[in-house]
Amino acid sequence: MTLRKYLVILSVVFFGSVGDAFLARGMKHTGAIDIHHLSNVFTALANPFVIVGIFFLLAFMSSYMTALSFADLTYVMPATAISYVVMVLLSIFWLHEHVSPQRWAGVALIVIGVGVVAGGPSRTEHPAAQVPARGLKERV
Amino acid sequence: MRTYYTWLCIFTTVCTAAAGDVLVALAMRRIGDLGEVRRRHGFFAILVRVFSSGILFGGVFFMAIAFFSNLIGLSWADLSVVGPASAALTFVTNALGARFFLHENVDRRRWLATIFVCLGVLLLTWS
Numbered sequence: 001m002t003l004r005k006y007l008v009i010l011s012v013v014f015f016g017s018v019g020d021a022f023l024a025r026g027m028k029h030t031g032a033i034d035i036h037h038l039s040n041v042f043t044a045l046a047n048p049f050v051i052v053g054i055f056f057l058l059a060f061m062s063s064y065m066t067a068l069s070f071a072d073l074t075y076v077m078p079a080t081a082i083s084y085v086v087m088v089l090l091s092i093f094w095l096h097e098h099v100s101p102q103r104w105a106g107v108a109l110i111v112i113g114v115g116v117v118a119g120g121p122s123r124t125e126h127p128a129a130q131v132p133a134r135g136l137k138e139r140v
Numbered sequence: 141m142r143t144y145y146t147w148l149c150i151f152t153t154v155c156t157a158a159a160g161d162v163l164v165a166l167a168m169r170r171i172g173d174l175g176e177v178r179r180r181h182g183f184f185a186i187l188v189r190v191f192s193s194g195i196l197f198g199g200v201f202f203m204a205i206a207f208f209s210n211l212i213g214l215s216w217a218d219l220s221v222v223g224p225a226s227a228a229l230t231f232v233t234n235a236l237g238a239r240f241f242l243h244e245n246v247d248r249r250r251w252l253a254t255i256f257v258c259l260g261v262l263l264l265t266w267s
Binding site for chain 1: 161162164165168169171172173174190196200203207208211212214215231234235237239242243245246247249250252253254255256257260261262263264265
C-alpha cells in the first residue's frame with residue numbers, strides 16, 4: 001500500500017461521513033414519507049442539505065471505486081469504518097456532545113477491527129488478475 | 141405496522157447495498173487499478189472503461205435502490221435504529237458476497253475485523 005492508496009481510503013472516509021451527515025439533516029427537514037406515496041421521496045431531492053449530501057456522496061462514490069480498483073471489498077469495507085470514529089470525535093470536539101462509555105467501547109472495537117484488517121494484504125491474488133487489464137495488452 | 145415497514149426497508153437496504161457493492165467491486169477488478177490505467181493511458185481511458193462497464197451500472201442501480209430505501213427508512217424511524225441495523229448487517233452480507241461471488245480470500249483476520257467493526261457500529265449507534 002502506497003501513500004496515494006492510503007489517501008484514497010481516507011477520502012472515502014471523509015466524503016462518506018460528511019455526505020451521510022448532510023443527508024440525515026436533510027431528511028429530518030423533509031419529514032416522514034407516507035407508504036402510499038413513496039414517490040414523495042423525490043421531493044427530498046429539492047432539499048438543499050440533501051443536494052449537498054448527494055454531491056459529497058458522488059465524490060465518495062468515485063473514491064470508493066478507486067479504492068476497489070486496487071483493494072478487496074473485504075479490505076475496503078472495514079478499513080473505511082474508521083469514519084464512525086471520526087463522527088464521534090466530531091461530536092465531541094465540534095458539537096460538545098457527551099459520549100457514553102458504551103459508545104467509547106464501540107469506538108475501541110472499530111479501531112481494533114480497522115487495525116486487524118489494515119495489517120493484512122489488501123488484495124486477493126487471482127490467476128486472472130495477473131493478466132494485463134483489458135486494453136493494456138494490445139497497446140504495450 | 142410502521143415497525144414492520146421499517147424492517148422491510150432495512151432488509152431491502154442491506155440486500156441491495158450488498159448486491160451493489162459486490163457488482164461494483166467486480167467491475168473495478170475487471171477495469172484494473174485506476175492509478176495504473178491513468179499512468180499508462182491517461183485519464184480519458186478511465187472514463188471510457190468506467191462508462192462502458194455494464195456490471196458497474198448494474199451495481200450503481202442496486203446502490204441507488206439501497207439509497208432510496210435508506211432515505212425512506214430514515215423518514216419512518218430514528219437514525220439510531222436504521223443506521224446501526226443496516227450498517228452492521230451490510231458488513232456481514234458484503235463479507236459473504238465477497239467470499240462466495242468475488243472469491244476473495246476472507247481469512248480469519250478479515251472475519252475478525254468484520255465482526256469487531258460490526259459489533260463496534262452496533263454499540264456506537266444503538267446507545
